[in-house]
Amino acid sequence: MPSSTALAPVADRVAALTERLPFLRTPADPRYDALRQPWHCAHDQHPAAIAEPASAEDVRLLVDAARQLGMRLAPQGTGHGALPLAQHRLDDVVLVRTGGLDAVIVDPSAHRVRVGSGVRWGAVVAATAPHGLAALHGSSPTVGVAGYCLGGGIGWYARALGTAANSVTALEVVTADGQLRRVDHDHDPELFWALRGGGGGLGIVTALELRLEPIADVVAGMLWWPIERTEEVLRTWLAVTRDAPDALTTSFRVMRFPALPELPDAVRGRQLVVIDGAALTDDTTAEALLAPLRALAPELDTWRRVPAATLPELHMDPIDPTPAAGHSTLLGQLDDAAVAALVAAVGPDADSALLFAELRQLGGALSRAADGAGVLARLDGDYALLLLGIAPDEAAVRRVRDEAERIIGSMTPWATGGEYLNFAEGPVETRRAYPAEAWDRLLRIRSAHDPQRMFVANHDFR
Ligand SMILES: Cc1cc2nc3c(=O)[nH]c(=O)nc-3n(C[C@H](O)[C@H](O)[C@H](O)COP(=O)(O)OP(=O)(O)OC[C@H]3O[C@@H](n4cnc5c(N)ncnc54)[C@H](O)[C@@H]3O)c2cc1C
Missing domain, CATH: 3.30.465.10 (Uridine Diphospho-n-acetylenolpyruvylglucosamine Reductase; domain 3)
Structure with a gap:
């Protein structure tokens, strides 16, 4: 790229790009506003322009032209990972929305x-x-x-x-x-x-x-209890996960649903402790793995053999763009003191603004470097802690992030010191994600x- 001192003003470079590339949208283009919105819509993106390539050749032309003009490029598919992108100014950057590469x-x-x-x-x-x-x-x-x-x-x-x-x-x-x-x-x-x-x-x-x-089908489902049962459910789940075979992958969440009309009746305005996941094993083994949790008499129990195609609906992740903020960390084994710290932070007596506090079970194949693996050969840690809250404005973003940081601070004695970048909802020291x-x-x-x-x-x- 030309050195920054030799660069023409951004507007001139964008105009030059637009002349060469018919799939470039400037702020004057009617499509610009819709295209600049990421899924994580708490982050208001204002790039210098947006490219909508429809083929690999479009991308090649874009990169060539951008290099010659000294423009930087930020590829984005959906914007689910847009919160950490907010650390970068985009006013001299072309956002590259890849939705057209959809085969x-x-x-x-x-x-x-x-x-x-x-x-x-x-x-x-x-x-x-x-x-x-x-x-x-x-x-x-x-x-x-x-x-x-x-x-x-x-x-x-x-x-x-x-x-x-x-x-x-x-x-x-x-x-x-x-x-x-x-x-x-x-x-x-x-x-x-x-x-x-x-x-x-x-x-x-x-x-x-x-x-x-x-994999055509899998034993999967969800268990839930009122939030008052948080401590006993967490203790039992930790015991299940400690001895679990690699076949079982689960998540533990404390969830506080707002009283929004678009939410299903079953969860609207409710506070729940939820365990969901999947077991790539036979029905009898899965029954035995789930037995200690079922013994806690969940209010809801949907675990059964299901078509594998239903798994993306299991976790109830929001589909539409959502304004949210959060934070995450990786944890090792959790003892009694860790349970007490987490329950105090997010359990029934906590004054929490979070939509959910989640522990994702790690270990198993994640903890072993496979032959020929890429740079993230292993993910060290026993659990990923992910904290997320709805944050429609700057004040809410700050409130959620402050709370998430406080909770992560209180879990420091059990933190591995590592990061998992996909769950990092803000700037992190990326070197901590790798050996x-x-x-x-x-x-x-x-x-x-x-x-x-x-x-x-x-x-x-x-
Ligand atoms: C509701 C929700 C559920 C999630 N569930 C999980 C989960 O179960 N497991 C998990 O591991 N993670 C999960 N995540 C995290 C998710 O994996 C990351 O946010 C990821 O970055 C999203 O990828 P994306 O392409 O959808 O997002 P984008 O924001 O479009 O992309 C994220 C980043 O990836 C890079 N990128 C994207 N496309 C390209 C490209 N074509 N070329 C080069 N770089 C590119 C860019 O650096 C970009 O900033 C979840 C996130 C959300 C919001």
């Missing part, structure tokens, strides 16, 4: 799916389920495959089968030099390693190829592929 092609005999980088998980599940195959999607059908896999990706099969990043068999990516590369174990293996869990900012991914698993050696190698690959820092990722790597 999904299943190869059932090879157990592979190829998806454009604008594809959301719901579309993948819909395309693969009729073949009795499943990808390692997460809890929400509207999260994008690209951002999810670039950051790691832990879903209901994670303890059995690892991260989604490590199920990626190839990526197609336009790097800062304007080359469209197909990277896999045999082509650009360093870049392939870095892209599988190393976050955005290495280029603009145009497509991903993923391994599929022969030191992997971090150094990741930074070297980043500098080699984007020496001028043309790409703006939600998380900052330096």
